[in-house]
Structures are given as C-alpha cells and as structure tokens.
Amino acid sequence: MTETTAITEELLRVEGVTKRYGANTVLDDVSFTIGRNEVVGLLGDNGAGKSTLVKIMSGVVPMTQGAYFWEGTRYDGIDRQKTEELGVETIFQDSALVPQMSITRNIFMGREITNPLGLMKMREMDRITTEILDTVVTIEGIKSAKQLVGSLSGGQAQAVAIARAVHFKRSLLILDEPTSALAVRATEALLAYLRQLKGEGVSSVLVTHNLHHAYEVCDRHIVMNHGRKILDVRREETSVEELTAAVVEGAVGVERFRAGTF
Amino acid sequence: MPDTHEAPPTEREQHVLTAPVSTTSIATRSRTLSDSVPTTFGERVRDSIRYTRGRGALEIGIIFLAVLIGFIIAGLVAPNDFPFLAPSNLSGVISQSIPVLALLGIAAGILMIAGEFDLSLGANLGFSAIVFIRVSEEIGWGWGVAAALGSGIGIALVNGLIVVVTKIPSFIATLGMGFFWVGASFFVNGTAPAILSGAKDDVLTTLFVGDFGVFRMQLVWLLIMGVVGWLFLHRHKLGNHIFAVGGNAQAAKAISINPGRVKLLAFGIFGGLVAFAAILIAVRTNSMQPGSTVDYTLMAIAAAVVGGTSLLGGRGSIIGMIIGAALIRIIENGLILAKAPGFYIQLFVGLIIVVAAIFNKLMEGKAS
Ligand SMILES: Nc1ncnc2c1ncn2[C@@H]1O[C@H](COP(=O)(O)OP(=O)(O)OP(=O)(O)O)[C@@H](O)[C@H]1O
Ligand SMILES: [Mg+2]
DSSP states (O other), rough: OOOOOOOOEEEEEEEEEEEEETTEEEEEEEEEETTTTEEEEEHHHHHHSHHOOOHHHTTTOOOOOEEEEETTTTEEEEEHHHHHHHHHHEOTTTTTTTSBBBBHHHHHTTTTOOOOOBBOOHHHHHHHHHHHHHHHHHHTTTTOOOOOOOSOOHHHHHHHHHHHHHHOSEEEEEEEEETTTHHHHHHHHHHHHHHHHHTTTTTTEESSOOHHHHHHOOOOEEEEEEEEEEEEEGGGGGGHHHEEEEEEEHHHHHHHTTTTTT | OOOOOOOOOOHHHTTTOOSSSSGGGGGGGGSOOOGGGGSHHHEEEHHHHHHTTTTTHHHHHHHHHHHHHHHHHHHHHTTTTOTSSSSHHHHHIIIIIHHHHHHHHHHHHHHTTOOOTTHHHHHHHHHHHHHHHHHHHHHHHHHHHHHHHHHHHHHHHHHHHHHHHHHOHHHHHHHHHHHHHHHHHHHOOSSSSOOOTTOOOOHHHHHOOOOOOOBBHHHHHHHHHHHHHHIIIBBBBHHHHHHHHHOOHHHHHHTOOOOOHHHHHHHHHHHHHHHHHHHHHHHSEEEEETTTTTTTTHHHHHHHHHHHOOOSSSSSOOHHHHHHHHHHHHHHHHHHHHTTTHHHHHHHHHHHHHHHHHHHHHHHHHHO
C-alpha cells in the first residue's frame, strides 16, 4: 500500500471504521482522510462497501466501530443532524427522493425556506429551483419546478438529487454514482463542476464505476475491496490501468500490476 | 482550466472525455427552465391547473359539481318529490352531516398521507364524546372540551407510539386498540347512553351547533378547520414533512427528517380532530351511546379515499378530503330524498367508494 504524502489540510478523517450487519462484516478497519480542497475518488467492485462508507460519512448509518474526526475534532455518535451541521451534503445512490412530491419540495425537503410562522415561501423556492436546474445541472426535458419527481426520467430525477446537494453543499459533497443515469453532456458538466468546487474550497468524494472519469477529475483515489481499503494513492502516483487492476482483482491485482504481470 | 495536473491523456482515456473538462459545457443547453416560468396571470392559472391535475381533488371536484348541479335541477323541477333545495334539507346536509364527516375525513386523510391508518377512529370518537359529556356534567363544559381533546389526542398518541416504537403495522395496532376503547367506553359509562343536559347552556349551543338559518355553526367550523388545515398541510414545513415521510420515509430520514416524530405529529392532529368532531356530535345529539360510532371509522377513510388520498401514503389534499365527504353525504341525501330503501344507500355509497378509488388510481398515472 502506498502511503499518501501529506495532505494540505485535514477536513474529514475516519479511523478504524468497521461495519457489521449481523455476522456479515461489510467494512473492516477502514481509515482515510479527506483533505480540504480535495476531490477524492472512492472506487471498488459491486458490493465492496462504497455506499456503506458513504452512509457512514453522511451519518445516516452508524458505524459498529471506529472514530469520526472533523477538522481534527473527534465526534462520537455521529448522526445526520450532526453531519448537516458540519456541512456534509450527500447524493445517495438511490437518490433519496419522494416521487409524489414536486421537484421544489424535494429539493427543500427538511430545509424549507419559511416565514417566522413556518409557512413556506413557495415562489422563492420555485425560483431557486429553476435557477439551479438551469445553471449547474444541465438536463433536458424538465418543464417546471412544480413537476412531480415521479413523472421524471431516471436521469432527470438524478439531476434533482444533484441539484439539491449542490444547493446545500458547504464543506464536503459526497456523490454516490451521481452520473449513473446521466447522458454525456450532463456528466461532463457535473465532473467539471467538481473541479470548479475545489477552487471554491468545497471538497468532494466521488463514487463511480467509470475509472476514466475518476482518474480525470480526482486528486486522490481510494480503492475498496471486500470491505477493506486496498489502495489510497494520489493521482500522479497511479494510472487508469493500476486502478483497473485494483478494482477488478483487489490487492493481488495491484501487486501483479506493479510487478508488470497484470 | 485552473488545474495544473492535466497529464497528457493516455490512449484509453482519450475517448471518454473528448471535450476538455470545463464549465463552458454547462452553458450549451438549448432551452432553459426559466423560459417556461409563467409570467402572466393566465399562464399562472394554466400552470397550476396542469400541476393539480391527477392529484385527486380537481377530478373529484368536477364529479361533485356534476352531481350537485343534477340535484339542483331535480330540486327545481320537482320540488315536492325531490325537496333537495328545501331550507331544512340544505341546512341539515350542508351544515351538519357534511362538516362532521369532512372533519373526520381530514383527520383520517392527514394520517394516511403520513403513511398510517387509525382504525380506532370510531372508538376514539365515542370514548371522547363520553368523556366530554361526563366531564361537562360534572364540572362544566369548558373542562369537558379540554378533557375530550385530551382523551382524543391521548388515545391517538398511544396508537402512534405503539406503531412508531414497535414498528407493527398501524392497521393491526389500531384495530386492536379500537376494540379496547369500545370496551373502555362501556367500562366507564355502562350500557346506558351518556346524556348531556344540565351542562348545555346557550354559549355551548351557539358555539358548536348555532343555527343561523341558512347555515349552522358546524359549517363555520369546517371552513375554519379547512383553511387552517390547508395552510398546515400544503404550506407549512411540517405539512411538507408529513408528505415526505409518507411518500418515502427512507429519503426523508436521509435528509435529517425524523420519521417517527412526524408520524406522532400526524397521530396527534388526527386525535385532536376526532375529539373535535366528537364534541360537535355530542352537542347536537345531547347523548352518546357507547359503541354507536364505530361506522365512522370506515366512512372517514372512505371520504379521504374518494377525495384522492392515496392508501399508500404521500398523496392527498385537504380540499379533496372535504369534497370526498361532501360527495358521499350528498349522494346519501339524494337517495333518502328519492325515498330509496335503506339498503340502497349502503349499496350506492359502497359503489362510490370503489369507483372513486379506481378512478383515483387511474388519475394518479396522469399526474405531472
Ligand atoms: N442494510 C444492509 N443489511 C445487510 N447487508 C447490507 C446492507 N447494506 C449493504 N449490505 C451489504 O454490504 C455490502 C456492501 O454494500 P454497499 O452497498 O456498500 O456496496 P457498494 O460498494 O456500494 O456496491 P455497488 O457498487 O454495487 O453500489 C454488500 O455485500 C451488501 O450486501
Ligand atoms: Mg453503492
């Protein structure tokens, strides 16, 4: 395993994270750091534990063992309320949308813009929704912010989930296969946006099965295999080929790649 | 592009991102959303009709209007055979039987939107009415009102806690609790009806059943509750959370809404509305016979379903629930006026419920 050279400034660090579902160990002693202004790729085969790690980082699933540090401070019993406070925003693999509600209501769900009585400012929320969907997430075919999410295509729904995360992002944006349903142009726009965010001081974690995309936009790559971290390398120390070997064949694949026999 | 790490592309990655990764690709969209934002009043109206279509209330409202117009014409053509427009009939239907069922329909509907049922509605209604009468007779109706609200909300919250904590389906939990509270009504009251007599003064009468000729106080209460309910369910952030939790509790949870707390809130509102309807019924009839209100459970759920509330949660509207109750009651009234035998009423009301549910299911697919 390659040791990563010093990261600029530490934002999120997890240490010794283990997650068990019953007797099934899904994550086994995983540690890593996400630096400030860093775009990190989280890679691995199906079932490697990426989404579980994403949920733990976002606070929606508790870890069985391990520690969570934010800017060097340890937080025990981290939950979604806490991560929201810290500024973590996540696009979950299943999008976490409510099909029966409008796009606007989905985007502002739980974080509505209201007057002091708690009544929602619908016009303002519709306006912001329209604005985000027009600027950051470029997707064809959405007619109105009032459309029900259930009436959208898979890619359009994914765009809504992205729009929500983009609007509320503060320090760390975690994206679990955000481009799986997007067409070429929307995918490129999103990846470009991650690089732009880096310039604005927002870190991101990108989970994807497209290693070329990952290699293109990420500063560092973490590869998971059967719940373990098998690789944690900076972009300039690796190649698409090495990442492919790691994802496909695990630790053995990395060794073989380095020995030149992959 | 500000990044410096742009290594020369290897052969394999070249075809993936042919365009340079840059933000200019964002601006290449042909038609933007803001182009289709309505600006004039007419456009705004068209827009809102388009997005209320298929959500329940609009379609059932049209059916209700059709039935109403038919009844009005029949009432004008044959005022003696079909005295629909007679003041006593109108005041009884519009001001009395519709408002009580509509309030119960709203109660059941809000809970259904949150994804839960309460089959102890009728039992809760009867028990809370008995509590209201007994406490009013003992220490005055002010206390009676407070005690009834306490009992209605308390019973509903116990149901809510059972459902949220044990995660058993609310169907089963509240079915069981329904039997329990019917039994409890007999236990606290005996088999004879509880009678409201001494405690009933002019203020109480005017407040809950006041007769103003064309309309009665129950209708005023329905209007108040309807407006407050609409503001809460469709415009307040807590109402938004109720839809979110009923539509996809996992998603709501991932965005830091606590589904258990939201469901308890829905149960609490349900209980308050049931208690309020119990008071309206008790003040009008001056009595409450234990076990006599069980039918209201399914009538209230029927009103909500006819009004477009989804049985699966996440979908429904206050206006739809009110119209659903009105449609059921008005057809019932029409059959009575046409002197149809009693079983016809059950038969037709039963059919309406099924047809409306099928209709709503079809319209759900048209929602955009
Ligand atoms: N709630 C759960 N209960 C039991 N096992 C679970 C649960 N969630 C995930 N797992 C298991 O944990 C393992 C890792 O799942 P995870 O979703 O993290 O994989 P992933 O790396 O995101 O895969 P993919 O690329 O297919 O999305 C899988 O074997 C899965 O079966
Ligand atoms: Mg996954």
